[in-house]
Amino acid sequence: MALRFEVLGRFNRARAAQLTLPHFECQTPLFMPVGTQGTIKGLTTNQLEDIGCQIILGNTYHLALRPTSELIDELGGLHKFMNWPRALLTDSGGFQMVSLLHLADITEKGVTFQSPVDGKPMLLTPEESIQIQNRIGADIIMALDDVVKTTITGPRIEEAMYRTLRWIDRCIAAHKRPHDQNLFGIVQGGLDPVLRDICVRGLVDRNLPGYAIGGLAGGEDKDSFWRVVAQCTAALPEDKPRYVMGVGYPLDIVVCSALGADMYDCVYPTRTARFGTALVPEGVLKLKHNAMAKDTRPIDPTCACMVCKNYTRAYIHSLVTKDAMGSQLLSYHNLYYMMQLSRNLHSSIVEGKFPEFVCNFLQKMFPKGDVPEWVCNAMEVAEIDISSCCAPFRKD
Amino acid sequence: MKFVVKALSNGTARAGVLHLDSVAAAIDTPSLLLSTRKGLPLFTSPDLLSSFPSPDSRLLHVSPLHFLEGLSIKTISKIGGLHQLVGLHDCGFAAFPRDSIQCLPEATATNKTGASFETPCGRLLIKPAEYMEMMSSMKPELWATLADEVPAWVSDKRNKTSVDRTIKWLDECIALSPVSGAVFGAIVGGSSLEERRRCAQEVATRNVSGYWIGGFGLAESMDERPALLNAVTEALPEEKPRLICGLGLPEEILQGVAAGVDLFESTYIYHLTLEGFALTFPLDGTRINAPNVAGIDPRKINLRATVFRKDATPIVEGCLCYTCQNHTRAYINHLLNVHEMLAQILLEIHNTHHFLGFFGLIREAIKAGRFEEFRKDFVRSRYDGLVEDGSEPVLLAR
Numbered sequence: 001m002a003l004r005f006e007v008l009g010r011f012n013r014a015r016a017a018q019l020t021l022p023h024f025e026c027q028t029p030l031f032m033p034v035g036t037q038g039t040i041k042g043l044t045t046n047q048l049e050d051i052g053c054q055i056i057l058g059n060t061y062h063l064a065l066r067p068t069s070e071l072i073d074e075l076g077g078l079h080k081f082m083n084w085p086r087a088l089l090t091d092s093g094g095f096q097m098v099s100l101l102h103l104a105d106i107t108e109k110g111v112t113f114q115s116p117v118d119g120k121p122m123l124l125t126p127e128e129s130i131q132i133q134n135r136i137g138a139d140i141i142m143a144l145d146d147v148v149k150t151t152i153t154g155p156r157i158e159e160a161m162y163r164t165l166r167w168i169d170r171c172i173a174a175h176k177r178p179h180d181q182n183l184f185g186i187v188q189g190g191l192d193p194v195l196r197d198i199c200v201r202g203l204v205d206r207n208l209p210g211y212a213i214g215g216l217a218g219g220e221d222k223d224s225f226w227r228v229v230a231q232c233t234a235a236l237p238e239d240k241p242r243y244v245m246g247v248g249y250p251l252d253i254v255v256c257s258a259l260g261a262d263m264y265d266c267v268y269p270t271r272t273a274r275f276g277t278a279l280v281p282e283g284v285l286k287l288k289h290n291a292m293a294k295d296t297r298p299i300d301p302t303c304a305c306m307v308c309k310n311y312t313r314a315y316i317h318s319l320v321t322k323d324a325m326g327s328q329l330l331s332y333h334n335l336y337y338m339m340q341l342s343r344n345l346h347s348s349i350v351e352g353k354f355p356e357f358v359c360n361f362l363q364k365m366f367p368k369g370d371v372p373e374w375v376c377n378a379m380e381v382a383e384i385d386i387s388s389c390c391a392p393f394r395k396d
Numbered sequence: 397m398k399f400v401v402k403a404l405s406n407g408t409a410r411a412g413v414l415h416l417d418s419v420a421a422a423i424d425t426p427s428l429l430l431s432t433r434k435g436l437p438l439f440t441s442p443d444l445l446s447s448f449p450s451p452d453s454r455l456l457h458v459s460p461l462h463f464l465e466g467l468s469i470k471t472i473s474k475i476g477g478l479h480q481l482v483g484l485h486d487c488g489f490a491a492f493p494r495d496s497i498q499c500l501p502e503a504t505a506t507n508k509t510g511a512s513f514e515t516p517c518g519r520l521l522i523k524p525a526e527y528m529e530m531m532s533s534m535k536p537e538l539w540a541t542l543a544d545e546v547p548a549w550v551s552d553k554r555n556k557t558s559v560d561r562t563i564k565w566l567d568e569c570i571a572l573s574p575v576s577g578a579v580f581g582a583i584v585g586g587s588s589l590e591e592r593r594r595c596a597q598e599v600a601t602r603n604v605s606g607y608w609i610g611g612f613g614l615a616e617s618m619d620e621r622p623a624l625l626n627a628v629t630e631a632l633p634e635e636k637p638r639l640i641c642g643l644g645l646p647e648e649i650l651q652g653v654a655a656g657v658d659l660f661e662s663t664y665i666y667h668l669t670l671e672g673f674a675l676t677f678p679l680d681g682t683r684i685n686a687p688n689v690a691g692i693d694p695r696k697i698n699l700r701a702t703v704f705r706k707d708a709t710p711i712v713e714g715c716l717c718y719t720c721q722n723h724t725r726a727y728i729n730h731l732l733n734v735h736e737m738l739a740q741i742l743l744e745i746h747n748t749h750h751f752l753g754f755f756g757l758i759r760e761a762i763k764a765g766r767f768e769e770f771r772k773d774f775v776r777s778r779y780d781g782l783v784e785d786g787s788e789p790v791l792l793a794r
Contacts, residue, residue: 037730037731037734037736038727038730038731038734039731039736039738041736041737041738042737042738042741043738044441044444044718044722044738044741044742045722046444046718046722047441047443047444050443062734066730066733066734067705067726067729067730067733071705071706071726074706075706075708075724075726076708081724081726081727081730082727083722083723083727293466293467293468293471294468294470294471296471296474296475306442306443306483309483310442310482310483311482311483312475312481314467314471314475315434315467315475315481315482317466317467318434318463318465318466318467319434322465322466322516323433323434323438324438324439324737324740325433325434325436325437325438325439325441327737328439328441328737328741329441332441
């Protein structure tokens, strides 16, 4: 184990903690921006530090292709290669292969696929994935799992869950650097609570440094989504970090945090920035709309980032989707927004003001009180009273 | 605005000092204007601008044409002008429509009512009245009057018309003031020495604070350019600053400095950056070493080359720019290979820093009275030991 996880405050299931990793001391709940190819698109490492990023995600699949894990290793690891002094997390490469490649196929050996370079058949095994991640050198590495879309039904889900458990042992055996890299296991099992339970127990038996809840954020309905998260967080050990992979929207992060999750990652904030959409307390702001051309307010008057302090919606509107600077400025704001959300989650739990924070958040996003039913149901399980934000119970 | 000439070298090259109200420190000339798109650099984000040497990096060129797609004059005025718009307060904006990267004069479409430009949103015709409205709303520290720039190959008649028109528009623009900011009278004249002289002499009689020299970088040859430049500067009063548009390469900048120009707009950084090049020539005045390999320009490296895959050194050892202080050639090589925007950001930062250093060398040489020697050395260093360099012709031809 190469991490320490200390819970500093709680509100029912929600927890605020200090997660100490080899390269950085982090505060959870936290959001991890995705730096697919060893860079967050359009932002420098010093800007990421200014914004308050604590952990960045790198994609093993992409980095193994270019510049290759051997080269990264030779040059001292990914931290040194990209000059990021804080924490890094790499995924296993499995998900990208299955989602990005033609004719990717999963067998007991591993993921077989066609090399995107020359079409040759290739195989990514649990051993190979861990070796690549050992070379890259991230603080947290992910086990190769057999991930299946939640929209699929039938025996394939059960097969994937059991295989994930068999593969975790192979990952553990192959892991050469347990003293400076933390191997997280990933809970699979689709939307089936029985399968999820078996998987959780199996992973917990292996006594890993941390656990991820995988196989979600892929198109399942929100009601199923939160229930799986709730079930897993209830069953996973209290004293270890819980990472919900691929999440996501600010609302989803607030709900999952209420249910007891600690870490999140998603391409959404940076990707949506490149399409001209800003994250704001009310939801989203589409800077491309013609109405923005005359709007001389900042993107978010409550935001303290350098973009909101210096620029008007009108100016950003003139840049978005046309000039690289537009992408940069919006990505900067969106990530700042996510980091501020993380900070607010952490501090409100530590200060014992979590329900107020949640209500405030929901009020801004749903001023008419039309909070979605799935959020209401999830908050009920999390034992957070949001009746003041839900019509027809709103008092004002 | 205040401008004072402090030193001369070889008769015409001058070192001066420019004071603008919006910039705390005085700016030494000859100086580079950083290129912008809608007021901000193309890739260097505003919070990283402060990492450039100051105050040399505080002069920015803005083209009003950039705002025509998506930002109305009224909105710019409401926001309060350029400084408020782009969130940069300690800098000086020089506004003129021609942007040698994206907004080039289209002489065939220019007519007596206005100047035409080929832009990313199509062909635009700008009339003096609208132009002055743009200047009023933008409030730049200095701005050029509207010009009819023609390429080197037009007929004498068309060239003469361009001079007459440019002078007429100068008078119209001035009459449509008051606008804040120093007026730079535009001078054209194509490739004709007489027309260049005539235009300069006419503009010299007008009540302007400086001179904007246009019509260069439009297919005239490097050989004919010095005479044309001298024809202009010889007719201008010494004490007012001269700004030129369209000289890109270092050798072309040196031609401009030799003729007595003080401020330069250049596309060099942009082209280097887009093509993956980083400047590497020494900035301490030492001679550039002759290259070992024929065909390679010793003054820059192309970071796409596989030789840099594992090069863990910075672009230039000892360079104080953000890129060299934080990143390696190997990392930039990787970013270029995977088409990541950070590559252009890091290259633009380094190239800007380095090119500003080049201007520093120019100023030092002038103050030491050895500009001509510096110029000859620099030009010669490019060709030492070379047979032919394939990378520059595309820039020279612009």
